[in-house]
Amino acid sequence: NAGVTQTPKFRVLKTGQSMTLLCAQDMNHEYMYWYRQDPGMGLRLIHYSVGEGTTAKGEVPDGYNVSRLKKQNFLLGLESAAPSQTSVYFCASRQLAANTGELFFGEGSRLTVL
Amino acid sequence: AQKVTQAQTEISVVEKEDVTLDCVYETRDTTYYLFWYKQPPSGELVFLIRRNSFDEQNEISGRYSWNFQKSTSSFNFTITASQVVDSAVYFCALSFYGQNFVFGPGTRLSVLP
Secondary structure (H helix, E strand, O other): OOOEEEEOOEEEEOOOOOEEEEEEEOOOOOEEEEEEEOOOOOEEEEEEEEEOOEEEEOOOOOOOEEEOOOOOEEEEEEOOOOHHHOEEEEEEEEOOOOOOOOOEEOOOEEEEEO | OOEEEOOOOEEEEEOOOOEEEOOEEEOOOOOEEEEEEEEOOOOOOEEEEEEEOOOOOOEEEOOEEEEEEHHHOEEEEEEOOOOHHHOEEEEEEEEEOOOOOEEOOOEEEEEEO
């Protein structure tokens, strides 16, 4: 069972470079999320999607863009990376029918911006 | 505003000791859901438990137990007879019907042999 898969797992960028993180889930979940994890700050929501073709801003959306062209995929883009975006990024999903249910997380993607 | 506080940043115990991780939440909603997640050193986030606001029964699962008290807005997590494999960061989280999660900052538990 793949569950939620994130690629890449590790990436080093220079300031100003762009990149895309891909999240894929095979559980037919409607809701998908991108979080970032920083020491002492828990998980903070960047953007989320409640269905194919829809996205919304979370707590810390600045500097990121997202797209949900297919139900199973949720892409997180950094157009011009900054050192403040050095973090571990987690994708998560959950069912619509169980919209009070738990989040299923990917393994995380560690991004370093020099 | 919704908020989750985990006042204990780091805890160290010796193996076989019992340890309680505190979680205090703030919300004005009457219907909400509380969660605990474990993040071991390998980095993945593992779901442990979900509790809804109408169910104040404590829950026990093996060495793990959870104490939910609405009167004090707390959802504490106790590990009995801790083991080295329990070493991890533990997150408490709050969610609402159809809405997003709010995570606490996490508590790092170190269980020493």
